[in-house]
Amino acid sequence: MKSLLSIFFIVISALSIKAQRPATTNYDEAKVPVYTLPEVLKTGSGKAIKSAKAWEKLRRPEVLELFAENIYGPIPKDFDEIKFSLKNEDRNSMNGKAHLKEVLIEVFRNHKRIAINLTLFIPNNAKSPSPAFLLINNRGKENTDPTRLVKSEFWPAEVLIESGYAIAAIHVSDMAPDDKNEFMNGVLQLYPEQLNANNGMRAIAAWGWGASRVMDYFETDPQIDAKRVAITGHSRGGKASLWAAANDQRFALCISNCSGNTGAALARRQFGERVKVINTTFPHWFNTNYKKYNDHEELLPVDQHMLISLIAPRPVYATNASEDLWADPKGTFLSLKNAENVYGLYGKKSKLPEVAPGLNTPITEPPLAYHNREGKHDLRVYDWKQFIRFADNYYRKK
Ligand code: GCU
Secondary structure (H helix, E strand, C coil), X not given: CHHHHHHHHHHHHHHHHHHHCCCCCCCCHHHCCCCCCCCCCECCCCCECCCHHXXXXXXXXXXXXXXXXXXXXXXXXXXXXXXXXXXXXXXXXXXXXXXXXXXXXXXXXXXXXEEEEEEEEEECCCCCCEEEEEEEECCCHHHHCCCCCCCCCCCCHHHHHHCCCEEEEEEHHHHCCCCCCCCCCCHHHHCHHHHCCCCCCCHHHHHHHHHHHHHHHHCCCXXXXXXXXXXXXXXXXXXXXXXXXXXXXCCXXXXXXXXXXCCCCCCCCCCCCCHHHHHHHCCCCCCHHXXXXXXXXXXXXXXXXXXXXXXXXXXXXXXXXXXXXXXXXXXXXXXXXXXXXXXXXXXXCCCCCCCCXXXXXXXXXXXXXXXXXXXXCCCCHHHHHHHHHHHXXXXXXX
């Protein structure tokens, strides 16, 4: 009976995933329209950007603003108070290998309060503050089980601890429930003016806001090296991780797993998921202005290579999976490639090849890393092992 029921649910969820993918979805490379990407190294008034200084002073703020205004909404920085309390800890977690901390982060603004639950494991054998990975968890909370009775490939905490990293997670529902009728019941309660604005933040920016509050906490925890924190997310969480890292330069690394449309993939290729589809299926993810670009990706003043550029010179790792054409693997690789010139301004030479590497051939050298894993749209131990190599490569060579 139980297995019959689970087959029923698998079929229903497969059908509902299918339902989001319109028959007109293009998966044919030959049908990708001819497109021109907006120039990342030219200001709105046509001035060529030739140095990191000019990028930071003139163009970067402009690009950040374009993304906030037209796509994600801003990530507000002001609030009245933030409090951290240790709700539970176990110094002998994972057979003595890790120190578990469950921290409640409370943020107050205009007499409203929001609470974020942080689950954190820190390696016990660390001789100095630990570098950390923070996952914005968009799947079930059981994936980040603090008791470790449930172990999931989505957040393989033991693997991270063995590799000398602290591993943390927050759940999207604490910041903005992932539902078009519920998303306002979180961070947006603190910022009602955002809710009323056409360019105001929605769920993706709210998730990114939460990641920054964890960073506020990390800066107070002597066991964490807050200068070496990687922000990580899968799919919708991967979109949020990019926007979080673009806004908060305290994140040392950004990892965006299978983030696809309005994540790491170029919009103008119109391959797989399109802007209209994402805006219709998930109207609560991006701001109201973004709906203007439904069926008109070519009018966007930015494309996603510019989101990656905003994170420069900090390293970015984007991934795909071979069975996930919906997230446009080639468009993701091209996005990274088209951000290379911004890294170049900082003297950071990209190690990416000219064309996308084959399946299961990770390029884990910073500043721009990529792999296309064989298999489904997912976050797995395979992916995490590459992220660890990427972080190792970066921190050791810095
Ligand atoms: C849907 C959506 C994608 C998203 C994905 C996910 O497939 O269309 O944009 O990345 O869900 O978050 O798993």
